[in-house]
Amino acid sequence: MTEPHHEPVPSPAQQQALAQAIARHAQRPGALLPLLHDVQAALGHVPPALVPGIAQAVNRSRAEVHGVISYYHHFRSTPAGRHVVQVCRAEACQANGSEALAQAAEALLGCAMHGTRADGAVTLEPVYCLGLCATGPAVQIDDRLHARMTPERLAQRLQALGVAVTAGEGA
Numbered sequence: 001m002t003e004p005h006h007e008p009v010p011s012p013a014q015q016q017a018l019a020q021a022i023a024r025h026a027q028r029p030g031a032l033l034p035l036l037h038d039v040q041a042a043l044g045h046v047p048p049a050l051v052p053g054i055a056q057a058v059n060r061s062r063a064e065v066h067g068v069i070s071y072y073h074h075f076r077s078t079p080a081g082r083h084v085v086q087v088c089r090a091e092a093c094q095a096n097g098s099e100a101l102a103q104a105a106e107a108l109l110g111c112a113m114h115g116t117r118a119d120g121a122v123t124l125e126p127v128y129c130l131g132l133c134a135t136g137p138a139v140q141i142d143d144r145l146h147a148r149m150t151p152e153r154l155a156q157r158l159q160a161l162g163v164a165v166t167a168g169e170g171a
């Protein structure tokens, strides 16, 4: 006999966040995105356990809801680290070396893009334009924007936040 498929069960806090988001948005057309935004604002991520309830509330399939969550880089399915580092990878920053900076960030943090380090200190993400296109490469660390970022400055900023970094190449 095969084991029944175990679905994750939402915690009471997760259920409450969803109920509040549904109360605010579910009756409106186009409710899915605002609902996801509210859930993430309340919980820091959109837990997979809430996907069935979200799908039901907006009359969409679970696959559609999963698709939207993975399409928009803004949404997370797992909790972020204590700090979030976002490296701009849009065109203007690419022309100013953001690819090399992104690789340097991965090496400094010991963490791949879209990943959270095992110690939970930091999540590293790409972002597509931070509005600092003329002064790239741009990085956002938590709520703060930084222009003309270099691997050296990134390492300094992270260390100032108490995030341990690996010495970069050539350091």
Ligand code: FES
Pocket: 088, 089, 090, 091, 092, 093, 094, 128, 129, 130, 131, 132, 133, 134, 136, 138
């Ligand atoms: S392209 Fe990077 S800030 Fe706009």
